[in-house]
Amino acid sequence: SLDVHIQSHILQLLNSLKKEMGLAMLFISHDLGVISEVADQVAIMEEGQIVEQNSVTNIFFAPTHPATKSLLWSRAPLHQKLHRLPFDGVEIPMPDVPDLPKTETSRPLLRVDDLNLSYNKKNAFSRKKMFTKAVDGVSFKIDKGKTLGIAGASGSGKTSLGKCIVKLLEPQSGSIIFLDKSIGALNKTDFQMYRKSAQYIFQDPYNALNPIMEVGESIREVIRHWQPELTLVEQRDKALYFLRLVGLEEAHYHRYPATFSGGQRQRVCIARALAVEPELIVCDEVVSALDTSIQAQILNLLKDLQEQFNLTYLFISHDLAVLRFMADELLVMRDGKVVEGGFAETIFNQPATDYTRELLEAVPGKRFL
Numbered sequence: 001s002l003d004v005h006i007q008s009h010i011l012q013l014l015n016s017l018k019k020e021m022g023l024a025m026l027f028i029s030h031d032l033g034v035i036s037e038v039a040d041q042v043a044i045m046e047e048g049q050i051v052e053q054n055s056v057t058n059i060f061f062a063p064t065h066p067a068t069k070s071l072l073w074s075r076a077p078l079h080q081k082l083h084r085l086p087f088d089g090v091e092i093p094m095p096d097v098p099d100l101p102k103t104e105t106s107r108p109l110l111r112v113d114d115l116n117l118s119y120n121k122k123n124a125f126s127r128k129k130m131f132t133k134a135v136d137g138v139s140f141k142i143d144k145g146k147t148l149g150i151a152g153a154s155g156s157g158k159t160s161l162g163k164c165i166v167k168l169l170e171p172q173s174g175s176i177i178f179l180d181k182s183i184g185a186l187n188k189t190d191f192q193m194y195r196k197s198a199q200y201i202f203q204d205p206y207n208a209l210n211p212i213m214e215v216g217e218s219i220r221e222v223i224r225h226w227q228p229e230l231t232l233v234e235q236r237d238k239a240l241y242f243l244r245l246v247g248l249e250e251a252h253y254h255r256y257p258a259t260f261s262g263g264q265r266q267r268v269c270i271a272r273a274l275a276v277e278p279e280l281i282v283c284d285e286v287v288s289a290l291d292t293s294i295q296a297q298i299l300n301l302l303k304d305l306q307e308q309f310n311l312t313y314l315f316i317s318h319d320l321a322v323l324r325f326m327a328d329e330l331l332v333m334r335d336g337k338v339v340e341g342g343f344a345e346t347i348f349n350q351p352a353t354d355y356t357r358e359l360l361e362a363v364p365g366k367r368f369l
Contacts, residue, residue, distance in 0.1 A: 003153040003318035004362040011037050030291035033365025044068045074296035076321040085296035108141035109312050115174035134160035136336035147313040149327030157336040158316045162282040166198045199273040203285035205265035209257040215268045216253030222275050242271040263294035282314045332356050
């Protein structure tokens, strides 16, 4: 779950230590790009067994086992934008031609103007307070039904920005306009409705769920809060509907988070966010800890749900390949500031700043992926 710059430095350090000290290394990862940078031989495991083992070149260019093909083909490509990601050994489709930017004909769903957030840090050797600018004069807008991607290294302010949008953090200045209404000027009732309209999906689905509550009940809980007029049976039926919607089964209703895989837990978090029928969802590194085939399923699910419910996403990620697949527009952040913004395909094909080019160059495994 490291950004590409830190990831690159760690890989360089490991390789240099290996050479200097004559070490052998067993490197375990679900990130095939990282594997391609460090490995000489690669072993692919499935259900506790090694199903294929070969040189790194043969694994990436001439895979033979379906499990290997599934892992390779389901990874979001950096060099092209696909409509959906393949998985489970399905052949890679021809790349889609991205839609041309459309002329704006309606008001944006969300507009952010000159947003600023600073953290106070106490110096252990002085009584003076130190201020760190996490969000520095950020402005952008998102049209309804679109996805705005937020890229940048760790500490660039991506998550702080996302939490400001849903008011988990309170910015010091600037404005957040949702459907032409300033969030800071809303009364208590209208603000509660905004909280319903703007949901947040966290990076770690396990910590986002109550470990002693059945997953179905965690979904029914938010339905009960926002629709108290529904009977208990109606609330439960609606929770089951959202479980099925994200690809889970009715039998999963009474299970606890610890009994699910990471991908299944993330599906539960998506179902819980959808249960309040939001218009905007902030997705904060929602697939960074998942293997490539599960990543593909979750990303495809988010795309399907967006088309079905006309959802709007603020999609935060340090994985540029994932952002290319998901984002219509892209902001690149550094030290709390936006250093580049615009249509995602334009930025990926013709980055305007050295920092964006550095991020793209640091992506591991470009020669294979």
